[in-house]
Amino acid sequence: MRDRDELREVSAAVLAVTAHLSVREVLQTILTSARRLLDARYAALGVPDRSGGFGEFLADGLTDEQWRAIGPPPKQHGVLGQMLCSPEAVRLADIRTHPQFGWWPRAHPELTDFLGMPIVDGDEILGEIFLANKQSPGGFTAEDEELLRLLAGHAAIAIVNARLYERSRELSIMEERNRIARELHDAVTQKLFSLRLTAEAAATVVERDPARGAAQLATVRQLAAEAVEELHAVLIGLRPVDLAGDGLDAALRKQADLLDRVHKATVTFTGTPVPRLTAAREETVYRIAQEALHNALRHGEPTTVSVDLAARDGRVVLTVADDGRGFDPGARAQAARRLGLASMRERASAAGGSLRVRSAPGSGTTVRLEVPAGE
Known part of the structure; x- marks a missing residue:
């Protein structure tokens, strides 16, 4: 017993x-x-x-x-x-x-x-x-x-x-901090940058052309509201606000249209029907497109920026190209650009995709992302 x-x-x-x-x-x-x-x-x-x-x-x-x-x-x-x-x-x-x-x-x-x-x-x-x-x-x-x-x-x-x-648990906390930092840089920073430019433009014309100034102030309000929504999504880990609607192509078209209205450069979107990706891969493509657009408009001083989305051989391909001043990828870039490039590469790798950045001084920049279309 x-x-x-x-x-x-x-x-x-x-x-x-x-x-x-x-x-x-x-x-x-x-x-x-x-x-x-x-x-x-x-x-x-x-x-x-x-x-x-x-x-x-x-x-x-x-x-x-x-x-x-x-x-x-x-x-x-x-x-x-x-x-x-x-x-x-x-x-x-x-x-x-x-x-x-x-x-x-x-x-x-x-x-x-x-x-x-x-x-x-x-x-x-x-x-x-x-x-x-x-x-x-x-x-x-x-x-x-x-x-x-x-x-x-x-x-x-x-x-x-x-x-x-x-x-x-400590690693999870560090990963979450890195995620928030990356999301803030990829999403909210771009919105705030565009908001600042639009506000400055509105301030210069509001007395001379009240109607045009009022239109630009309306854009400022829209950008501010979207920045708040993006910040909220980042902090609670939701998908990007635009992706919650009609999907990736519609979200990218909306992003390009908004930036085209806000910036001096002409921003265009072209796309063919693409298969629905997993939520994580859709967010990867969207965030990398945001970052590539942000880098082009902030650092490249382009006259045109194009966004293309297509499906090829079982993969979804995103291409963001500009005719700006370009840069030497092998040289030491600005801190903001280094963070942006590192963020894009980390996202692409985590999604099982590949990222190529082609640029040279005076020759513009092309960012090309490929991710698997299947599970």
Whole structure:
């Protein structure tokens, strides 16, 4: 019967490692199981921090009143500090005979027989688990030591998993920050740039030609509203506002028409029917088109900019070309242009596509993107 109960306890501890519980709950389950299985009066588990203390310190076998009376968690000294320096177990008939033993706080229970086990992952000691005051006669045995080593191994799994989850969460936060920065640069910056130019044009003609000034102010209002919508979409991770309507070709045509009205350069769109892409690829094509248009109008000083969308050999091809002053792709570009080019390449790669930028001083710039039309 005892063997069956031990099996259930070990099973509960192992399952706790894989259940959707916090690491503290998992470690507490393992600690409680260890104390019951090895028939100890007290048990504790510590995960050290980098300040000489323990970032996590759990105890079992104490009442809440006893725990509060003991005071703050221990530091990394004495026997506990020694266990963090060696992967070997510590098994003693009386802990007070250990050469590193110091003492304990006034309210701390008196410990005698002791079994301590480092929690190890490879060559790294992640923490320690220890039991004290065996309640059955004879003290802790070699079998007890092996069982505690098994449970310490499961505690190591829980701690490593928690670290991996935390690193994954940090990476997700960094990726989200990068996404927002990229979206702000690709979408909102272009709208604000166009808005600024239109506002400046309206200011110069509003007194001389009120009707024309009023038309340009209406465009300013439209651009401002669209910038707010784009910003909202970026912050909550929605698809671009224009794509939520009639699809990619209609969104690109609308973008080209708007920029044609706002800028001195003639901006045109030509396109043939293309198959519907996945939402991620549609957004990739749209954002790269935005960035290419933004770069051409802001940096290239062109007289014409053309946007072409077509389907060829199972791929959707976007081409944005201008007759502006161009640039040397091999030279060190302006920071804004470098960010824009890097953003386009990252997007194209993530969508399984390819991007080519062809330019030379005085010869304009052509951006060509190809993405698979299928899944």
